[in-house]
Amino acid sequence: MVDLTERVSALAAIYETGTFGATVDGGPSVAFSERRPLSIVHVAGKPDDKAFSDGVKTACGCDLPTTPGDIATSGDLSLVWLAPERWLAVCPNRGSGVLEAAFRDACGDSGAIIDVSHGRTVIRLSGANARTVLMKGAPLDFHKKVFTPGRAAQSAISQCGTLITCPAEDTFDVYVFRAFGQHMWEWLTDAAGEFGYSVETPAT
Amino acid sequence: MLTIKCPWCGDRDLTEFAAGGEGHIARPLEPATQSDAEWGDYIYTRKNTKGIHYERWMHAQGCRRWFNAVRDTVSDEFLAFYKTGEPAPKVEGDGS
DSSP states (O other): OOOOOOOOOTTTTOOOEEEOOOOOTTTEEEEEEEESSSSEEEEETTTTOHHHHHHHHHHHSSSOOOOOTTTTETTTTEEEEEETTEEEEEEEEEEEHHHHHHHHHHGGGGEEEEEEEOOOOOOOEEEETTTHHHHHHHOOOOOOOTOOTTTEEEEEETEEEEEEEEEEEEEEEEEGGGGGGGHHHHHHHHGGGGGOOOOOOOOO | OEEEEEETTTTEEEEGOEEEEEOOOOSSOOOOOHHHHHHHHHOOOOOOOSSSEEEEEEEETTTEEEEEEEEEEEEEEEEEEETTTEEEEEEEETOO
């Protein structure tokens, strides 16, 4: 009997740790890992509605970022601006439905809260050439002074809608719908082949 | 490659956007009272402008919001971007 409640990575069938791609002096300059398990909640509401903005602050400990593309953080949780009145809350797995319940309890009827933890695959790239790999795929301005730590943007890589965040210097997270996870992994690792890349064990 | 300025996300590549055709076409408030000709006019008749064109765009692979733009259909140059609900800006060369 298959346990349908157990979370299985969309990358499980192809995930292999090690060093791949071109052999270059100094070793691989891009490191890949899948970020899992995560709790991911989509949050929608009016930022000028005090019940909603206060509720979000109660639930996650930080104010709503209202500047397009900004990320607010509180401990291990990130609150990412997606669109006007739309945010994504991401943190290491807190258990089934726990983060969603925290938002629902705090916001009441003032916001629309949806748990999308199972619906996203999150691929982390880091290293000196991580930025270059993304530049091959997404038509965004990836200049070091523009796409800085604490910034995020939605765009498309290989025609798949993606959310790309920059949590730290030369570190990027690529969020895609779960069904596109394997394709995105293969696309990104293929793009990184010329630099040599390593695949690390999944972590949050 | 054209760059389009989403009123929220800023300058982005054309490939992230979906074109929505002519802007500022108000839906009739009472469709049931419209004649077939009037309704057909609302649905199908467009200006087919040569020159300054006020049109709708959607940031399909970004924030997914609709907004308005002014574009010269001869040169394909964008002249202004503004949010839905804001009045259309006056643009030099606009004959309408």
